[in-house]
Amino acid sequence: MNRQPPLPSQSAEQSPSEVLILWPDGSSSRATSGTSWLEAAHTAGVLIPTGCMGGSCGACEIDVNGHTVRACISSVPASRSGSLSVELTSDPYW
Numbered sequence: 001m002n003r004q005p006p007l008p009s010q011s012a013e014q015s016p017s018e019v020l021i022l023w024p025d026g027s028s029s030r031a032t033s034g035t036s037w038l039e040a041a042h043t044a045g046v047l048i049p050t051g052c053m054g055g056s057c058g059a060c061e062i063d064v065n066g067h068t069v070r071a072c073i074s075s076v077p078a079s080r081s082g083s084l085s086v087e088l089t090s091d092p093y094w
């Protein structure tokens with residue numbers, strides 16, 4: 001007998017939602033939660049520096065509402081307030 005694993009349940013919080021993103025240059029754009037940060041930045045015309053594109057070097061780190069994430073392996077999360085503030089991190093070694 002071939003049994004499939006159960007699909008994960010989806011709650012309302014996991015459903016994609018539109019998020020207003022406030023970028024460091026003062027611009028803003030909208031993206032659907034789940035969109036990669038690099039895609040959201042590209043669409044907004046914002047350059048996030050990259051390096052390895054695999055999550056190991058840290059060149060793409062951004063601060064999202066004060067929490068550091070690596071943009072190349074992260075996506076826009078849902079936001080309870082409907083907006084997220086992004087700052088580029090500055091690393092003296094890059």
Ligand code: FES
Pocket residue numbers: 049050051052053054055056057058059060061070071072073
């Ligand atoms: S580009 Fe290296 S961690 Fe994202």
